[in-house]
Amino acid sequence: MDSATSEANPAPAAGAEARPPLLSTAAQGLKIVVVGGFGVGKTTMVRAVSEIRPLNTEETMTRAGEGVDDLSAVRGKTTTTIAFDFGRISLDDETVLYLFGAPGQKRFWFLWDRLFAGTLGAVVLVDTRRLEDSWYAIDRLEAHGTPFIVARNDFGGPPHTTAQVREALDLPAGIPLLDCDARSRESSKNVLLALVHHLYDLSTARSAPEKTP
Ligand SMILES: Nc1nc2c(ncn2[C@@H]2O[C@H](COP(=O)(O)OP(=O)(O)OP(=O)(O)O)[C@@H](O)[C@H]2O)c(=O)[nH]1
Ligand SMILES: [Mg+2]
Numbered sequence: 001m002d003s004a005t006s007e008a009n010p011a012p013a014a015g016a017e018a019r020p021p022l023l024s025t026a027a028q029g030l031k032i033v034v035v036g037g038f039g040v041g042k043t044t045m046v047r048a049v050s051e052i053r054p055l056n057t058e059e060t061m062t063r064a065g066e067g068v069d070d071l072s073a074v075r076g077k078t079t080t081t082i083a084f085d086f087g088r089i090s091l092d093d094e095t096v097l098y099l100f101g102a103p104g105q106k107r108f109w110f111l112w113d114r115l116f117a118g119t120l121g122a123v124v125l126v127d128t129r130r131l132e133d134s135w136y137a138i139d140r141l142e143a144h145g146t147p148f149i150v151a152r153n154d155f156g157g158p159p160h161t162t163a164q165v166r167e168a169l170d171l172p173a174g175i176p177l178l179d180c181d182a183r184s185r186e187s188s189k190n191v192l193l194a195l196v197h198h199l200y201d202l203s204t205a206r207s208a209p210e211k212t213p
Helices: 041-048 106-118 126-143 162-168 185-205
Strands: 026-037 055-062 079-090 097-102 123-126 146-152 178-179
Touching: 026 041, 026 106, 026 126, 041 055, 041 079, 041 097, 041 123, 041 185, 055 106, 079 126, 097 162, 097 185, 106 126, 123 126, 123 185, 126 146, 126 162, 146 185, 162 178, 178 185
Parallel strands: 026 097, 026 123, 123 146, 146 178
Antiparallel strands: 055 079, 079 097
């Protein structure tokens, strides 16, 4: 990696305003993390949906990473996240999501536990060509008790059925699994909406009065 931190943040996604102020009606801010293995599209997703210019801590990958980083499935990838990505999206007049994209390389995984502090929910991005790369993310979230959903990012991998992906990830039936294209604002926003609905369902189930036998 180069020693200089990249400050070349790209412009917000097409359709996003340059820097809209936070709505005065915004009543709840939810911290959400996007996790998953190396190069599954975490930074891409935060960039695609953020309505503010996203903060990215990207470094150029150099030959120093040879033999350490497995680039076989991410040919053409030239940068990697070394700390985290940050973005913001207003889902409606009241709900604002603060998005944190985790670094995917193993040597930065020690940062994850800090990143999970105060997190209400997570998106686990997976690439079906290498599902095993996202096992660690699921393990950590389960250990933290952080609710999550899984989004299958479309890299043109093998056409696994949903059941096959669930089995490979050992995913309980109650955890939503959906398809997405992290490069698309609309598709990524749908993933975040699915997560918020999942969080809402979980909190409704928790607050429902227990049935007496
Ligand atoms: N075909 C395809 N390519 C994608 C998709 N999402 C991201 N990419 C590409 O995949 C590469 C990796 O994306 P990143 O967003 O850097 O992945 P990351 O998970 O943040 O990577 P690390 O931070 O290094 O772990 C980039 O070149 C993206 O343009 C997708 O849905 N389909
Ligand atoms: Mg990244």
